[in-house]
Amino acid sequence: MSEMKKLPVVESGCCAETKTETVGGGCCAPAPSTASSCCAPAPAEASGCCGSTSTEVGDIRTVVRERYGAVAEGRVGAAGCCAGPQVAEATLAEIGYSAEDAAAIPEGANLGLGCGNPIAFAELKGGETVLDLGSGAGIDCFLAARAVGPTGHVIGVDMTASMLERARANARKIEATTVEFRLGEIEHLPVADATVDVIISNCVVNLSPDKPQVFREAYRALRPGGRLMVSDLVLNGPLSDSVRKNVEMYVGCISGAEQRDRYLEQIRGAGFTDVEVVSESGYAVGADAFADGSAEREAFAMVTSVKVRAVKR
Numbered sequence: 001m002s003e004m005k006k007l008p009v010v011e012s013g014c015c016a017e018t019k020t021e022t023v024g025g026g027c028c029a030p031a032p033s034t035a036s037s038c039c040a041p042a043p044a045e046a047s048g049c050c051g052s053t054s055t056e057v058g059d060i061r062t063v064v065r066e067r068y069g070a071v072a073e074g075r076v077g078a079a080g081c082c083a084g085p086q087v088a089e090a091t092l093a094e095i096g097y098s099a100e101d102a103a104a105i106p107e108g109a110n111l112g113l114g115c116g117n118p119i120a121f122a123e124l125k126g127g128e129t130v131l132d133l134g135s136g137a138g139i140d141c142f143l144a145a146r147a148v149g150p151t152g153h154v155i156g157v158d159m160t161a162s163m164l165e166r167a168r169a170n171a172r173k174i175e176a177t178t179v180e181f182r183l184g185e186i187e188h189l190p191v192a193d194a195t196v197d198v199i200i201s202n203c204v205v206n207l208s209p210d211k212p213q214v215f216r217e218a219y220r221a222l223r224p225g226g227r228l229m230v231s232d233l234v235l236n237g238p239l240s241d242s243v244r245k246n247v248e249m250y251v252g253c254i255s256g257a258e259q260r261d262r263y264l265e266q267i268r269g270a271g272f273t274d275v276e277v278v279s280e281s282g283y284a285v286g287a288d289a290f291a292d293g294s295a296e297r298e299a300f301a302m303v304t305s306v307k308v309r310a311v312k313r
């Protein structure tokens with residue numbers, strides 16, 4: 001059953017306001033027939049054994065943390081509700097990872113949560129320090145560590161403690177000594193000023209209720225000459241009211257997404273130069289979970305997966 005919860009609905013690119021919304025419950029309802037992702041919202045009817053249905057919602061960060069905590073603990077399926085690792089594997093190929101990448105990732109690091117492959121565009125070099133915003137179970141950190149080699153250093157930051165535990169366990173599995181995971185919010189990075197060469201992120205900034213602050217923090221952490229390579233979902237038009245206020249669509253990376261132009265402007269506003277979309281494609285992973293003609297299904301037509309590069313001069 002869905003239940004009425006009071007939660008702040010963050011208008012895309014705007015101020016938060018508190019509204020009472022119907023929040024669809026958890027997961028473990030029969031998985032949709034087609035692979036969804038991360039990042040793919042659970043259909044509203046889904047409810048059942050492993051979702052986050054019970055607590056009063058304080059703010060959108062709490063909702064996001066709770067949901068991704070449940071994913072990390074295996075209480076909610078990531079790549080489609082309870083769909084399991086095969087679906088996450090299939091999604092990986094769909095969003096731009098090679099078979100070689102897939103083979104290099106420790107088991108359990110791919111939860112099907114990304115919307116692109118930032119490493120493919122980051123042009124990482126040996127010895128660089130890389131920071132991953134919202135590192136999840138560590139997938140891109142491990143690929144970055146491979147690219148920067150034994151003299152490089154990779155830091156993953158995530159605000160969800162159980163996600164961090166999972167990432168650290170994955171690092172131990174492959175004895176990844178150059179990778180560390182820190183607990184923190186991407187709006188307040190636990191990283192000293194001007195100490196990072198490259199910042200990557202994969203399908204996380206859309207979840208932040210304060211995106212300009214995320215980009216300001218990224219700018220602060222980068223060394224002069226450092227670069228940003230973000231894979232994220234952005235919008236090419238307005239979402240319907242019902243989708244904007246739908247918390248499942250928010251934690252599913254859709255309704256918190258910013259309008260494309262505004263997103264690029266926020267990056268420039270933080271001080272970055274050479275802001276460039278290096279790749280973009282439609283994003284419909286998970287759309288099939290919703291009925292044809294439903295507002296949720298139609299929302300995917302507004303969504304683009306972008307890979308954005310920017311430089312700190």
Ligand SMILES: C[S@@+](CC[C@H](N)C(=O)[O-])C[C@H]1O[C@@H](n2cnc3c(N)ncnc32)[C@H](O)[C@@H]1O
Pocket residue numbers: 038039064065068069111112113114115133134135136137138139140157158159160163184185186187201202203204207208253
């Ligand atoms: C969609 S998942 C992406 C995970 C990872 N980048 C990947 O591709 O597998 C979002 C992750 O970002 C984290 N997250 C969301 N908002 C955050 C914030 N404001 N600060 C830090 N971490 C955040 C969540 O805990 C979750 O692990």
